[in-house]
Amino acid sequence: MIERAAQPPASPADASTGASVVADNRVTLRKLLVVTAMMFGFGFALVPFYEKLCEVTGINRIVKRDDHQPANTQVDTSRSVTVEFDANLRSNLPWTFKPLEGSLKVHPGEIGTVIYEVSNVAGRAVTGQAIPSYGPMLAGQFFRKIECFCFDKQELAAGETRQMPIAFVVDPSLPADVNTITLSFTFFEVAGRSQAGSSPLATASAPATVAAPQSKIQ
Amino acid sequence: MQATHSHPAVHDHGAHAQPTGLMRWITTTNHKDIGTMYLWFSFTMFLVGGILALMLRTELFQPGLQVVEPEVFNQLTTMHGVIMVFGAIMPAFVGFANWMIPLQIGAADMAFARMNNWSFWLLPPAALLLVISFFVPGGAAAGGWTLYPPLSVQMGPGMDLAIFALHILGASSIMGSINIVTTILNMRAPGMTLMKMPLFCWTWLITAYLLIAVMPVLAGAITMILTDRHFDTHFFNAAGGGDPVLFQHVFWFFGHPEVYIMILPAFGIVSEIIPAFARKPLFGYTSMVYATSSIAILSFIVWAHHMFTVGMPATAQLFFMYATMLIAVPTGVKVFNWVATMWKGSMTFETPMLFACGFIFVFTMGGFTGLILAITPIDIQLHDTYFVVAHFHYVLVAGSLFALFAGVYYWLPKWTGHMYNETLGKAHFWLSVIFFNVTFFVQHFLGLAGMPRRVPDYALQFADFNMISTIGAFGFGLTQLLFLYIIVSCIRGGEKAADKPWEGAQGLEWTVPSPAPHHTFETPPVVR
DSSP: OEEOOSSOOOHHHHHHHHHHHHHHHHHHHHHHHHHHHHHHHHHHHHHHHHHHHHHHHTSSOTTSOOOSOOSOOOOOTTOOEEEEEEEEEOTTOOEEEEESSSEEEEOTTSEEEEEEEEEEOSSSOEEEEEEEEEESGGGGGGEEEEEOGGGSOEEEOTTOEEEEEEEEEEOTTSOTTOOEEEEEEEEEEOSSSOOSTTOTHHHHTSOOOOOOOGGGOO | OOHHHHSOSOOOBTTBOOOOTHHHHHHOOOHHHHHHHHHHHHHHHHHHHHHHHHHHHHHTTSSSOOSSOHHHHHHHHHHHHHIIIIIIIHHHHHHHHHHHHHHHHTOSSOSSHHHHHHHHHTHHHHHHHHHHGGGSTTOSOOSTTTTOTTHHHHSOHHHHHHHHHHHHHHHHHHHHHHHHHHHHHHOOOTTOOGGGSOHHHHHHHHHHHHHHHHHHHHHHHHHHHHHHHHSOOOSSOGGGTOOHHHHHHHHHHHHHHHHHHTTHHHHHHHHHHHHHHHTSOOTTHHHHHHHHHHHHHHGGGOGGGGGGGGTOOHHHHHHHHHHHHHTHHHHHHHHHHHHHHHTTOOOOOOHHHHHHHHHHHHHHHHHHHHHHHHSHHHHHHHTTBHHHHHHHHHHIIIIIIHHHHHHHHHHHHHHHSBOOOHHHHHHHHHHHHHHHHHHHHHHHHHHHTTOBSSOSOOOGGGHHHHHHHHHHHHHHHHHHHHHHHHHHHHHHOOSBOOSSOSTTOOSGGGGSOSSOOSSOOSSOOEEO
16 A cells, blocks of 8 residues: 655656745744744633623622622511621731621621721731632622622731721522521732741731721721 | 665765764754654653652651651642653653654654754753752742642742743643644645544644644743732732632643643554554544544533532533533544454554553543543542542553553664563563552542542551552552663664564554664655
8 A cells, every 4th residue: 555656756846845845834833833822812811701701600709899789678587697707817917807796697688797807017008908708608699798898908007907897788598508607808918929038027026006097997 | 665775874964964972962853863852851751750759659658747748748749740741741742753753654854853853952951940949948839730829829939940841841842743733734745645644643633733722821821820929910819809710720721631632642552553463454543533633622621620619600510511521422432443443353462562452441441530520529529539649640641651651662663673572561561550550549449538639648547548559659660660671672682673563563654674764755655
């Protein structure tokens, strides 16, 4: 089936095919390089794509105000849900952060409010952003935040303490088997990566002074 | 034979003479030299990655911490994965492609010979970066080979070195793939239509397209990590409005096709060997080509089965579950075609055939555990357990690696001009397949019982199986030294190999002398 060419190539024809192969190769190379560049761009294009996708499908709206009204605004007094509050800091954030109450019992449809207290114990201004998460995860989509310090970045001056509210409604369509929701906030430092080397430890021992003007609470 | 081959090996390439010694290898643009270097490089990295694996298994021999600290253990798991995937398996297949594709399609060399040289010589610096990353403050990357943030964003400079290494390895892969695609599309011998090509060329053509499509996406993803680490971007940093889950989506958009990048050329090698030793043409050649293409296309729509536990909507879980199971269809077509090729063939079991049969048997087991893991509710149980570790070692070691061994034994006579020691080759196969199963079969049980992966210590009830697994791992590792011995002694001497040492072998590569001369097919053969 397979044989070697019986004759050495007739030179003119072969020379021309040789040249055309080189030209063809160039064309293929150019096309494939374009594909490579496009796919590199595609990787980055996935970022806005997923952002849009999450926005449209409502998968990832945890730090946005839930302004659309729940279909049923009736307060369901027949049952109550315990909301537990949890507060965490990313390790390098020189703050203290805690809710003033550990938990709250609310009826679905009723507005609940809780105050979190945060203090900056570093000797410098630090900006943080709180990210909520829910346990069970399913409860997240029934937990509507009306007011939350997590909607904005929080900048605390050196030594400043601030009390910040969160107001929420638990949607009455919350499945009946959920009777406890854990709302957990984690504060992250925003201004890039902090000077972890010149760490807060030195300043942490300085007396954490009190009471920033209450007016700064949003 | 043509005049090209009849005069002795002393060529002068027109005006310039061939450098000798080290410079020959540094400056070579010859596809066979480059293929050889790729194969030696990947074997070296295979041994390095293997040593890391043995350190892991030593730590896991008994519960408790004996040998390495947990931080070092994490570095070892990560670097074992990165080195084996990017340093051993992928370059080994590129080495095969370099050696065999021009010989199989009747081309004189690869399309872009200088780029070919460059794509090889990018590899050693990348490997060096990976190795020295163990010695920078904080040690090597330790977030797992998947480099998930937030760990990869927080880690020390070892992560930067790993990212640079991956960039370089990716660039090398892309250049290699462009070369392979161009060679196959434009440089086939007259009469060699696409549907007459050996299946190894077909699988590599499709693999090369996959590489060109997804390696840039990986480059993008790790570039985002790099800018998150140093330039205050927030692609994956939740506090800055980013999302760590985004990385998983982008990474696995690369990562799943990558899995097939590592197995499709293995399918190609096995599809060459089985017909040769069954002395029958391959059953269902056309369906093999279509099955390979289907696997490649499907590989782009199944990525999220790696991340069922991130909390995606049930609709998405169902889609990815069914899409994943769909891949079993073309893969099944392949396995049945191989079995049908053997059916009523006059088979002999030389070492390549043994490894090919071992491949089918053990790879299929890995395929089935893959199907089990595709089932979302089961995956949520088994995610990040040793069941997953067992699964991907069944497809990567018993799949890709056994196919590589098979290919090495099959083409070694063509490469070296000598026959390897058949007795030792068979011993290598049996020791490998037995120790492989001793190492990894028990890991299924560990995973089902709930032992998580990437841990240096474990609960007491896992002790026995871990001990068995470690013993198997050392057996498997030592067996590969036998492989090294077989290769070296085959290069240095042994029975002269005929031009076509395997009775049933088909293809243009067997029409050139053994060892294949430095230049082949300068006059293209005519295929009818």
